[in-house]
Amino acid sequence: MIKVTIDDIEIEVAEGTTIMNAARMIGGDIVPPAMCYYSSLPGTGGKCRTCLVEIAAGSTKDPRPMPKLMVSCSTTVQDGMIVKNRTSEKVIENRAAVVEFLLINHPLDCPVCDQAGECDLQDLGFSHGKEGSRYEEEKRTFEPIDIGENIKLHMNRCILCYRCVHVANELTDQRVHGALHRGDHTEISTYIEKAVDNEFSGNMIDVCPVGALTDKSSRFKSRIWFLNPMNASCECKKCSGKAVVWMFGKQVYRVSVRQDKYGEVEVEDGKPNWICNECRFDKKDVSNWNIEGPRHIDRHSVISQGHYEKPNPLKNATKNIE
Amino acid sequence: MISTLETQAKRPPFSPEKLTEVQGVIKQFPEGKQKSAILRVLHIAEEEFGGWLSPETMDYVAELLDIQSIEVYEVATFYTMFNLKPTGKFVFEVCRTGPCMLVGSDEIIDYIKSKLGISAVGETSADGMFTLKTAECLGACGYGPMLQCGKVYHEHLTPAKVDELMDHYRAKYSSSINQN
Amino acid sequence: MGRKLLLEHIDVSGIETYDVYRNHGGYKSVEKALKTMSAQEVVEEVQKSALRGRGGAGFPTGMKWSFLAKPEGVPRYLVCNADESEPGTFKDRFLMEKLPHLMVEGMITSSYALGANTAYIYIRGEYMFVLDILEKAIAEAYAKGWLGKNILGSGYDLDLHVAPGGGAYICGEETALLESLEGKRGNPRMKPPFPAVKGLYGCPTVVNNVESICAVVPIINIGADEYLKIGTEKSSGTKLISACGNIARPGVYEIELGLSVEDFIYGDEWCRGIANGKKLKALIPGGSSVPILPAHLITSTAAGERRYMSYESLSDGGFASGSMLGSGGFIVFDEDQCIVRNTWNFARFYAHESCGQCSPCREGTSWMEKVLHRLETGKGNMRDIDLLAEINKKIEGNTICPLGDAAAWPVAAAIRHFREEFEWHVTHPNDAITRNYGMLKTPSITL
Numbered sequence: 001m002i003k004v005t006i007d008d009i010e011i012e013v014a015e016g017t018t019i020m021n022a023a024r025m026i027g028g029d030i031v032p033p034a035m036c037y038y039s040s041l042p043g044t045g046g047k048c049r050t051c052l053v054e055i056a057a058g059s060t061k062d063p064r065p066m067p068k069l070m071v072s073c074s075t076t077v078q079d080g081m082i083v084k085n086r087t088s089e090k091v092i093e094n095r096a097a098v099v100e101f102l103l104i105n106h107p108l109d110c111p112v113c114d115q116a117g118e119c120d121l122q123d124l125g126f127s128h129g130k131e132g133s134r135y136e137e138e139k140r141t142f143e144p145i146d147i148g149e150n151i152k153l154h155m156n157r158c159i160l161c162y163r164c165v166h167v168a169n170e171l172t173d174q175r176v177h178g179a180l181h182r183g184d185h186t187e188i189s190t191y192i193e194k195a196v197d198n199e200f201s202g203n204m205i206d207v208c209p210v211g212a213l214t215d216k217s218s219r220f221k222s223r224i225w226f227l228n229p230m231n232a233s234c235e236c237k238k239c240s241g242k243a244v245v246w247m248f249g250k251q252v253y254r255v256s257v258r259q260d261k262y263g264e265v266e267v268e269d270g271k272p273n274w275i276c277n278e279c280r281f282d283k284k285d286v287s288n289w290n291i292e293g294p295r296h297i298d299r300h301s302v303i304s305q306g307h308y309e310k311p312n313p314l315k316n317a318t319k320n321i322e
Numbered sequence: 323m324i325s326t327l328e329t330q331a332k333r334p335p336f337s338p339e340k341l342t343e344v345q346g347v348i349k350q351f352p353e354g355k356q357k358s359a360i361l362r363v364l365h366i367a368e369e370e371f372g373g374w375l376s377p378e379t380m381d382y383v384a385e386l387l388d389i390q391s392i393e394v395y396e397v398a399t400f401y402t403m404f405n406l407k408p409t410g411k412f413v414f415e416v417c418r419t420g421p422c423m424l425v426g427s428d429e430i431i432d433y434i435k436s437k438l439g440i441s442a443v444g445e446t447s448a449d450g451m452f453t454l455k456t457a458e459c460l461g462a463c464g465y466g467p468m469l470q471c472g473k474v475y476h477e478h479l480t481p482a483k484v485d486e487l488m489d490h491y492r493a494k495y496s497s498s499i500n501q502n
Numbered sequence: 503m504g505r506k507l508l509l510e511h512i513d514v515s516g517i518e519t520y521d522v523y524r525n526h527g528g529y530k531s532v533e534k535a536l537k538t539m540s541a542q543e544v545v546e547e548v549q550k551s552a553l554r555g556r557g558g559a560g561f562p563t564g565m566k567w568s569f570l571a572k573p574e575g576v577p578r579y580l581v582c583n584a585d586e587s588e589p590g591t592f593k594d595r596f597l598m599e600k601l602p603h604l605m606v607e608g609m610i611t612s613s614y615a616l617g618a619n620t621a622y623i624y625i626r627g628e629y630m631f632v633l634d635i636l637e638k639a640i641a642e643a644y645a646k647g648w649l650g651k652n653i654l655g656s657g658y659d660l661d662l663h664v665a666p667g668g669g670a671y672i673c674g675e676e677t678a679l680l681e682s683l684e685g686k687r688g689n690p691r692m693k694p695p696f697p698a699v700k701g702l703y704g705c706p707t708v709v710n711n712v713e714s715i716c717a718v719v720p721i722i723n724i725g726a727d728e729y730l731k732i733g734t735e736k737s738s739g740t741k742l743i744s745a746c747g748n749i750a751r752p753g754v755y756e757i758e759l760g761l762s763v764e765d766f767i768y769g770d771e772w773c774r775g776i777a778n779g780k781k782l783k784a785l786i787p788g789g790s791s792v793p794i795l796p797a798h799l800i801t802s803t804a805a806g807e808r809r810y811m812s813y814e815s816l817s818d819g820g821f822a823s824g825s826m827l828g829s830g831g832f833i834v835f836d837e838d839q840c841i842v843r844n845t846w847n848f849a850r851f852y853a854h855e856s857c858g859q860c861s862p863c864r865e866g867t868s869w870m871e872k873v874l875h876r877l878e879t880g881k882g883n884m885r886d887i888d889l890l891a892e893i894n895k896k897i898e899g900n901t902i903c904p905l906g907d908a909a910a911w912p913v914a915a916a917i918r919h920f921r922e923e924f925e926w927h928v929t930h931p932n933d934a935i936t937r938n939y940g941m942l943k944t945p946s947i948t949l
């Protein structure tokens with residue numbers, strides 16, 4: 001075990017732990033924001049640069065500070081390392097700059113975006129951004145496209161975190177979408193019209209931190225803060241069957257994976273509970289699900305302010321499908 | 323414009339000789355690392371199949387290398403040398419970067435535009451002979467202004483030299499037609 | 503007359519062919535190394551020579567070699583970086599085109615030192631004609647027994663291949679190069695792990711520039727002691743400089759490091775002064791990524807000392823008043839040139855070449871390009887100049903690879919030294935559109 005100090009809090013972690021994961025063990029608001037890193041998807045991280053932190057001392061052996069800010073998601077801790085996140089002026093300033101970079105080409109179309117209320121970029125802009133943009137140039141734009149029967153891609157909103165590419169690599173052997181072109185012309189696309197069509201493709205919607213990938217089977221039916229998220233399960237041969245169903249009254253509007261407080265899919269016995277497309281897109285009847293109870297969601301201000309955690313109104317209405 | 327007949331003639335698969343060449347390239351890399359051959363194979367495919375990479379050509383390359391089509395699209399769109407749309411018979415790629423600009427590349431680009439009767443970089447002359455593109459520093463900064471056409475560098479360009487070049491390539495095309 | 507180590511026989515006709523090259527002492531370093539030295543001794547000799555990488559960063563080559571991990575049963579690779587795309591740089595092409603066998607010889611001697619049995623030369627795709635020349639030389643080398651199995655009966659095997667890129671400056675960055683060589687998009691990798699531990703196909707790999715690898719040949723031939731006598735204390739040996747821009751005689755020159763900048767620009771043996779009798783305005787001494795120097799900081803430093811062509815003298819003064827030797831891409835500006843236009847041109851280059859992986863570089867480089875374009879075309883305002891400096895600071899150091907820095911530094915330096923020229927573009931919008939700042943000679947408020 002090695003010792004690391006983050007924002008004056010000391011913790012012991014196993015060798016090879018990243019600063020990000022050490023911070024998550026401490027928890028609370030010393031955890032740096034992550035827009036591209038996703039712990040269940042190997043190879044993610046390092047790209048968005050929102051998780052930059054200052055290393056005030058490299059290690060006990062070499063206590064010199066590091067000259068550059070480091071990405072906490074991909075930098076492993078050393079014994080005696082001292083990390084500054086919220087306590088560093090430099091971090092706050094540079095993170096605000098990263099937020100500005102992420103927003104200059106963003107359409108800021110939150111009022112019509114399905115992700116509004118549960119968007120990591122919205123949260124990030126709120127907590128780490130500065131007011132007003134100095135960007136006077138024209139924004140780059142793309143037409144929204146369908147990728148597959150059930151998924152809509154709004155490339156304008158994409159922040160190029162590459163999570164959707166990694167999730168496809170991880171869960172399928174037939175990836176058909178990817179990152180095309182380069183520089184600020186980079187786009188997520190299938191290149192020629194091709195349906196993303198395999199049993200686990202829907203998970204890319206849940207890993208997308210913004211409203212670039214959305215569920216067509218639930219789009220625009222209701223704003224997220226009017227829905228009640230419920231832990232639910234069903235017996236499924238293809239996946240864990242453990243999901244969150246988003247309900248309005250007795251109707252299921254949307255099905256998603258169970259996410260932890262960092263927006264990542266819950267892991268059980270070392271295995272992430274991804275869900276299959278059938279559970280996600282087809283099981284829209286409350287009778288398909290065994291409703292376990294309200295889902296606590298604490299990271300997105302808007303949803304958690306929705307006061308939905310009342311006694312389960314559906315308790316008697318639901319029937320278990322054995 | 324490339325005539326329909328010509329485009330049809332230039333479609334996958336490779337001839338047996340080309341296929342041998344491609345196999346040779348793949349063998350330069352360790353077992354299981356055949357994807358390493360992709361850039362070279364794309365260059366060969368572009369030359370063989372009409373000067374550009376159609377989705378069909380890229381799918382064929384994916385098949386040859388035993389990888390997903392998207393992996394080929396990802397690569398082909400990243401590297402600027404590949405044409406993703408049909409071009410004229412000859413593509414003039416004029417370097418527009420700083421050192422060439424210092425010695426007059428902007429003027430050469432304008433001159434070529436006016437000679438070809440086109441209004442913007444990327445367009446093809448009405449007779450389908452030349453496409454004008456710009457490129458970033460091609461490693462000929464001391465010999466600028468310059469352009470690349472196929473494998474050949476043409477350096478120390480002047481308007482007169484551009485005229486000569488166009489005549490040269492037109493003649494080259496005529497003689498290749500007459501041979502067939 | 504400076505001593506020539508790489509280009510000693512450049513004027514011999516037919517030197518690109520095997521026989522002529524061999525008759526002029528070619529492949530002697532391979533004989534010496536394989537027959538009389540252990541691999542470790544070759545590494546030590548290169549270390550002793552103090553050769554610094556010629557690709558731009560100037561990292562000591564011998565030290566890089568000594569870092570190479572050597573786990574049992576895992577292949578090691580040597581990869582030559584022949585991606586040469588840094589604006590102003592065209593020396594590697596010259597070496598490979600005119601002396602392909604020197605390149606092959608350097609690869610053999612270096613691979614032997616590193617214990618690599620397979621080596622690649624990754625060459626930019628636009629140099630396809632050079633690739634043909636190299637493959638011809640490699641075929642000759644195989645035929646003569648310099649490559650293949652059991653070279654010179656030493657028991658050492660080596661296969662050497664050339665792989666082309668497809669048009670991407672970023673593939674000159676060593677980890678992007680390795681990605682590209684694996685057949686992927688040229689997205690740089692995060693470091694650590696460094697290539698010396700995990701490089702090509704996850705195996706220990708050394709990546710060196712063409713000129714660094716070629717320099718190994720004379721180092722082994724004449725010995726490190728002799729090599730150290732050339733150059734300065736901190737910059738040993740000779741360096742190829744590719745000189746371009748507004749000079750009377752552009753071209754590739756091999757100089758002894760430590761030659762004065764003044765001699766190099768005005769000397770008969772080298773650039774022969776500014777073209778068309780014009781005056782010198784600015785210099786970028788080491789490729790587009792290094793800071794630009796205004797006239798008064800070119801031949802002498804801020805402290806009034808003579809400026810020399812060496813790693814230490816060109817960087818004297820740091821970012822405030824110095825620059826860098828970099829890749830040796832020496833770009834000279836005469837009095838007619840517009841710094842704003844040139845800065846915009848390079849900013850456009852970097853925006854075009856950013857791989858787009860990390861947000862500060864992807865968004866920041868194209869933002870700077872747009873702001874600079876507005877300024878250059880007379881549509882900017884004073885705030886834009888500060889905005890540029892601000893964007894700059896937020897890219898620098900915050901990216902995955904040094905392309906972000908490379909894009910930021912030239913803009914910062916141009917504003918630092920030529921601020922009034924940027925301001926003039928704001929105060930004279932009509933002139934900015936129609937006329938070139940430089941051509942106006944002494945622009946004044948009355949314009």
Ligand SMILES: Cc1cc2nc3c(=O)[nH]c(=O)nc-3n(C[C@H](O)[C@H](O)[C@H](O)COP(=O)(O)O)c2cc1C
Binds near residue numbers: 559903
């Ligand atoms: C954006 C970028 C572009 C580069 N381009 C080249 C190049 O074209 N050729 C080269 O030799 N090194 C280039 N480098 C430097 C390489 O990353 C690496 O340091 C070099 O190949 C090491 O060789 P050396 O130690 O022999 O100089 C580049 C670096 C960066 C960050």
Ligand code: SF4
Binds near residue numbers: 158208209213
């Ligand atoms: S679509 Fe979403 S998940 Fe995919 S790269 Fe863009 S932001 Fe990331």
Ligand code: SF4
Binds near residue numbers: 672858904
């Ligand atoms: S700094 Fe630029 S070129 Fe380098 S990895 Fe980031 S986006 Fe790519």
Ligand code: FES
Binds near residue numbers: 035037052
């Ligand atoms: S979360 Fe670390 S760089 Fe994106």
Ligand code: FES
Binds near residue numbers: 417461589
């Ligand atoms: S700038 Fe044109 S070849 Fe280098």
